[in-house]
Amino acid sequence: MSHLLAGLDIGGSKVLAVAVDITGPDGRARVVESVRLSTGLGPEGVVDTAARALRALAAQLSGDAEARPDDWFSGVGIGIPGLVDAENGKITHAVNLGVGPGGLALADRLGRRLNLPVVVENDVNAAALGAAAHLRLGRVDMAYLSIGTGIAAGIVLDGELRRGPHSAAGEIGHIPVDPTGPLCGCGQRGCLESVASGSAIAARWTSREGSDLPPGQDLFAAAEAGDPTATSLRDEVAGYLAAATRLLALTVDVDLVVLGGGVAEVGEPLRHAVANALEAQATGSEFLRGLDLSARLSVVPRDQPVAAIGAALLARTPPGSSIPEPETVLQPDLTA
Known part of the structure; x- marks a missing residue:
């Protein structure tokens, strides 16, 4: 075979x-x-x-x-x-x-x-x-924050998926973060998914004329070019994603939060924006500063x-078993 x-x-x-x-x-x-x-x-x-x-x-x-x-x-x-x-x-x-x-x-x-x-x-x-295997995390605890049409997280603890008894572990996209926010498809108002997903960005930002980039990537490019409207929306979205990162870190205390999904095609500018938001949110909290959440953030390489x-x-590790573990892993390979 x-x-x-x-x-x-x-x-x-x-x-x-x-x-x-x-x-x-x-x-x-x-x-x-x-x-x-x-x-x-x-x-x-x-x-x-x-x-x-x-x-x-x-x-x-x-x-x-x-x-x-x-x-x-x-x-x-x-x-x-x-x-x-x-x-x-x-x-x-x-x-x-x-x-x-x-x-x-x-x-x-x-x-x-x-x-x-x-x-x-x-x-x-x-x-x-896949992200844990690519980064060669071994038994490192990790949350993968998928930012695409919706928002959800995959959680890997000690090398094993955490699904939960109802298969709902990581469904953080339906946690409300803004009581005055837009109505979410789940019936609640102001869910993370309704304010920070790829579809939420597309609802508020139209790619500029002549651009062939998806709305999320175009938003970050326009902000980088100095567009004040784009900068404001980028920072708002980054703030919500920082809240999602903080939520994952404080509930399951993972070593690493990896940003993925379609919006993560933005790459390092997305990680920088979320890291900056995390640092700003920790300004008044010695507790949050001590956790150093911005240092736990990574982003999936675009070509993976x-x-x-x-x-x-x-297919090699059936449901309930662990991810393949490298023979020796001293540190997560964040440069891969």
């Missing part, structure tokens, strides 16, 4: 499938091939898209359009939005995928179709595992598809 693992990051519009090699001398997951496809909606569309992506991945690896995925991969991991029963490989309430409360037994259906073992995990949790990589690693 092949030593390669397959990882799929399934979103509402696109699917990214990667082939991952974990046999290198440094033990780090290495992407050797990738495929992007549009996502088919509904239970049938999701299964069909996943199967097509895996067949396309095998075809690219082999140069043979008829290549079988089970000849190339020892297992498949899938990161997907919605409520995920990781133990049974089922998803429900993935609204953007057209999967409702009736659910989809994705692991069983895809596994039987392709004759491969399949594991399924929430996409943010998969990204948390951590959700797909984390999903692939889950």
